[in-house]
Amino acid sequence: MIIVGLTGGIGSGKTIVANFFKALDIPIYIADDEAKRLMAKSKVIKRKLTALFGEDAYIDDALNKPLLASKIFNDKAYLKKMNAIIHPKVASHFKRWVEKQESLYVIKEAAIIFEHNKEANYDFIITVIANMDVRISRVIKRDHSSKSKIETIIKNQMSDEEKIKKSHFVITNDNLADTENQVIKIHQSILKHIKKLKN
Structure with missing residues (x-):
């Protein structure tokens, strides 16, 4: 493929x-959309993001986007760590998705x-x-x-x-x-x- x-x-x-x-x-595979979906649904990602950003990372089970945005914007190390959590998950999901395509x-x-x-x-x-x-x-x-x-x-x-x-x-x-x-x-x-x- x-x-x-x-x-x-x-x-x-x-x-x-x-x-x-x-x-x-x-x-078409939209990586950003998949990353958002995984951040909302994956228990492993939720646990890791909470460990990284604190208990306020999720409010009522929804990602606290303003908190994450402010931390990432002010400290690039947070962005690097967050990407290290999310990108491998998106990559493995993409691999599985590709296997199902026939184009x-x-x-x-x-x-x-x-x-x-x-x-x-x-x-x-x-x-x-x-x-x-x-x-x-x-x-x-x-x-x-x-x-x-x-x-x-x-x-x-x-x-x-x-x-x-x-x-x-x-x-x-x-x-x-x-x-x-x-x-x-x-x-x-x-x-x-x-x-x-x-x-």
């Missing part, structure tokens, strides 16, 4: 791109492939980029965040330039019709590659 990574900075529109691939019958390739959408040096886990990596103003307005609309908070997040993320250098494909996601055309071209390129492998 060919594994394709789909990544990009905050507000680049990874979900828009993922949906275009979904329309082409390509199975020629699958896509795993993950925000931080390069930051964690996980390139080797993918046959191809697609990076989604977009105009900075477009990215900021998307996130303001989606998360109701302030412009300055979003700019801080973007500054803390790996730059598009660095991601582009490490990617097999790049999608500029400023115009929906154009984005869809780019997705179709990449889809055809991947299928061509798979056909070559089979021959």
